[in-house]
Amino acid sequence: MTTTINDKYLHALSLTSDWLTVSEWACKVADVYPDLLVAADAQAAKQKNDTTGLREIAARLSSRISSGGFGSQIEVDASERPKKVRFLTPTEQQQHEAEEVEEDLAPLRRIDIIKRDSEQLGVAEQYRIDEFEAISRQLKVYFGLDFEVDHAAALLNAKTPGKHHPDNLQLLLKAHNGKKHANNWPRFSFAEQKQYIEAAITLQTLVASRMSVEVETKVQASLLSRLEAVYGS
Structure with missing residues (x-):
């Protein structure tokens, strides 16, 4: 089975249960997969702008988060800056999806309750x-x-x-x-x-x-x- 770059990113994140910033996640990727850092450093050296391999990895992670590239396998907390992420196990994914459905339906439930109570x-x-x-x-x-x-x-x-x-x-x-x-x-x-x-x-x-x-x-x-x-x- 081929291991994709996404798989490696997610595996690095899965090694901790803590919330990580994107920068911290990039450092984790570099620690677990030093070959990815070497490749990113080489690519960064060819660019005109001032950058590093670690920053390149962080930028790729950030881009994939924004585009939904990690699907439901991560949870994002954007309530603070910088945003933080954590890995979700399959069980946590199911629970998280159920909670999101509940939150999406909550406004409609509130409207129904307010309408009912307003009649009294x-x-x-x-x-x-x-x-x-x-x-x-x-x-x-x-x-x-x-x-x-x-x-x-x-x-x-x-x-x-x-x-x-x-x-x-x-x-x-x-x-x-x-x-x-x-x-x-x-x-x-x-x-x-x-x-x-x-x-x-x-x-x-x-x-x-x-x-x-x-x-x-x-x-x-x-x-x-x-x-x-x-x-x-």
Whole structure:
């Protein structure tokens, strides 16, 4: 059976269960297959631009990751820079594929739950939800902050799913909401919610000029007052 270059790349990655950056993966390839490094060094020497064999291997790995050349045999974490990868065993591949299907279907499940629960809401409760959503959008417009309306008890929590109801809503920064995912977190009291938003605005104000973001601090009190009016206990 012929061993392809892809097979060698994947074999080198499979020797560790850790997440590796592309550069670390390239070093691993060079350690396991020194002949590949020798060949890459020779090719790099012929190029006009300043490069090395190790950088050439890393570039090839990066290109194959971007084009899907490793298929489902690796998992990529692009949440940070530089991105990291890890090898997936056949069992892990099946589990990973099942999780991806579940994640792809999750938005549709959330829509169905929200539609079902919304039918039970009164006018005042729907107004409160609308205000949460409006305030979230306005925090983006006036402060450049990506707040999302979060269900403290997650709608898709496997054990104790929450309801789409204003008493279950809070505002979280997108990064924090992504970490929360389908977990249940204790809902902020309004005092905690206010402190959380004010802290985010304070941090944003410190770097606003460097990020070319215009911060409108005059509307802060108004938005927080509106939020308090609909927040509930």
